[in-house]
Amino acid sequence: MAKDRINKINEEVMRELAQIxxxxxxxxxxxxxxxxxxxxxxxxxxxxxxxxxxxxxxTQKNALQGLKSAAGFIRREIGHRLxxxxxxxxQFELDHSIEHGSKINQMINDINSKGNKNG
Numbered sequence: 001m002a003k004d005r006i007n008k009i010n011e012e013v014m015r016e017l018a019q020i021x022x023x024x025x026x027x028x029x030x031x032x033x034x035x036x037x038x039x040x041x042x043x044x045x046x047x048x049x050x051x052x053x054x055x056x057x058x059t060q061k062n063a064l065q066g067l068k069s070a071a072g073f074i075r076r077e078i079g080h081r082l083x084x085x086x087x088x089x090x091q092f093e094l095d096h097s098i099e100h101g102s103k104i105n106q107m108i109n110d111i112n113s114k115g116n117k118n119g
Contacts, residue, residue: 006040009040009084010037010038010039012082013038013040013078013088014037014049016077017038017049017078020074020077020078021033021035021051024073027066028062028066029063029070030053030055032053032054033051033063035052036052036095036097037095044086045088045089046088046090047088047089047091048091049090049092050094051063051064051067051092051094052096052097052098052099054099064092067092071089071092075088075090
């Protein structure tokens with residue numbers, strides 16, 4: 001039962017966090033910034049948010065700094081939007097899974113196009 005509750009909270013926090021990030025006016029955070037996953041601890045004191053940023057390493061580093069500087073605002077907004085007893089403190093980490101998937105997809109497309117040319 002508790003695991004279902006935490007999973008539901010993770011989904012709600014992820015949805016609201018994505019919305020808040022879209023609304024931020026920090027120029028360091030690009031428009032193509034996605035929330036991949038959020039893991040909230042059982043006591044709701046901390047949340048680890050996995051963020052995917054489209055761009056080079058410098059863009060990703062700047063986006064992470066922008067999110068870290070907005071962590072207090074984000075926490076307050078999550079507190080206002082969700083009815084939780086405690087609002088977690090956020091820790092942001094870069095997630096490269098979307099970028100990795102894109103590279104794999106490109107490699108598959110390259111292989112398919114070479115196969116069509118040879119065949």
